Amino acid sequence: MLLELEHISKIYGDLHAVDDLNLTVPEGQWLSIVGSSGSGKTTLMNIIGCMDTPSKGTVTLDGRVLNDLNAKQLADVRKNEIGLVFQKFHLVPHLTALENVMMAQYYHSVVNADEAREALAQVGLADRAKHLPGELSGGEQQRVCIARALINCPRLILADEPTGNLDEHNEQLVLDILRKQHSQGTTIIVVTHDTAVAQCSEREIMLNHGVLVGERWNDEQARQRYEAQGGLPASTGAHLEGVLADDQTIQRITKQ
Numbered sequence: 001m002l003l004e005l006e007h008i009s010k011i012y013g014d015l016h017a018v019d020d021l022n023l024t025v026p027e028g029q030w031l032s033i034v035g036s037s038g039s040g041k042t043t044l045m046n047i048i049g050c051m052d053t054p055s056k057g058t059v060t061l062d063g064r065v066l067n068d069l070n071a072k073q074l075a076d077v078r079k080n081e082i083g084l085v086f087q088k089f090h091l092v093p094h095l096t097a098l099e100n101v102m103m104a105q106y107y108h109s110v111v112n113a114d115e116a117r118e119a120l121a122q123v124g125l126a127d128r129a130k131h132l133p134g135e136l137s138g139g140e141q142q143r144v145c146i147a148r149a150l151i152n153c154p155r156l157i158l159a160d161e162p163t164g165n166l167d168e169h170n171e172q173l174v175l176d177i178l179r180k181q182h183s184q185g186t187t188i189i190v191v192t193h194d195t196a197v198a199q200c201s202e203r204e205i206m207l208n209h210g211v212l213v214g215e216r217w218n219d220e221q222a223r224q225r226y227e228a229q230g231g232l233p234a235s236t237g238a239h240l241e242g243v244l245a246d247d248q249t250i251q252r253i254t255k256q
């Protein structure tokens with residue numbers, strides 16, 4: 001498995017933002033994390049993306065236990081293995097689209113304007129390379145953000161509400177880019193409120209108040225591949241009022 005979460009919790013005082021979650025994700029899977037506002041999606045994404053550490057539990061990425069790594073090593077994992085796409089684009093306002101993409105290369109000490117131009121072309125923005133973020137539409141800024149995430153050929157793309165600010169046309173453009181990456185074998189994990197976006201993924205897990213409350217497969221073949229690899233359903237040791245959160249319950253929720 002590319003990613004293994006074992007009994008992950010993130011606790012703030014009395015609040016369990018993520019509560020005792022077990023989840024495995026094989027290389028090449030497209031997973032969505034869904035749930036209402038405050039259900040713990042971003043917290044979980046930040047833990048997977050080495051931007052936060054769990055209060056309890058173990059995260060293993062490509063065989064490396066992240067809990068054992070220091071801040072520099074975690075930054076290296078983030079830089080080398082992960083492409084991050086945010087709803088709030090986090091582009092540097094005084095740099096052009098091309099320079100923003102090259103920033104990601106800069107952290108790898110290999111800056112190549114042709115590759116950055118190619119990444120922009122991949123997201124349909126070859127003719128916007130010299131524009132500043134303020135001169136681009138929201139959809140275009142999001143695509144620059146995706147080009148920046150793709151430039152170092154990450155094994156894992158983590159996208160937090162990647163279509164959250166976009167109209168339907170731009171949402172489709174972004175989903176097409178994700179589909180293409182997925183078809184090339186990249187693992188994708190998307191946090192989304194949007195059912196249509198979640199349905200594009202092979203598998204969905206649902207959180208409620210930090211607790212796993214369901215899992216659904218949208219692609220039966222992907223499910224069979226996962227199970228043939230020994231993949232288990234996501235599970236939790238935590239309980240949410242009204243939900244008996246054992247594997248059987250999750251299976252039952254999944255079938256509803």
Ligand SMILES: Nc1ncnc2c1ncn2[C@@H]1O[C@H](COP(=O)(O)OP(=O)(O)OP(=O)(O)O)[C@@H](O)[C@H]1O
Pocket residue numbers: 012015016017035036037038039040041042043044
């Ligand atoms: N640094 C923090 N300190 C205290 N509580 C936090 C912190 N970060 C998140 N939380 C709380 O943890 C819970 C989960 O937050 P999180 O941002 O993961 O939810 P979410 O599902 O991503 O929500 P949204 O869809 O609104 O972005 C929320 O109740 C939030 O207030």
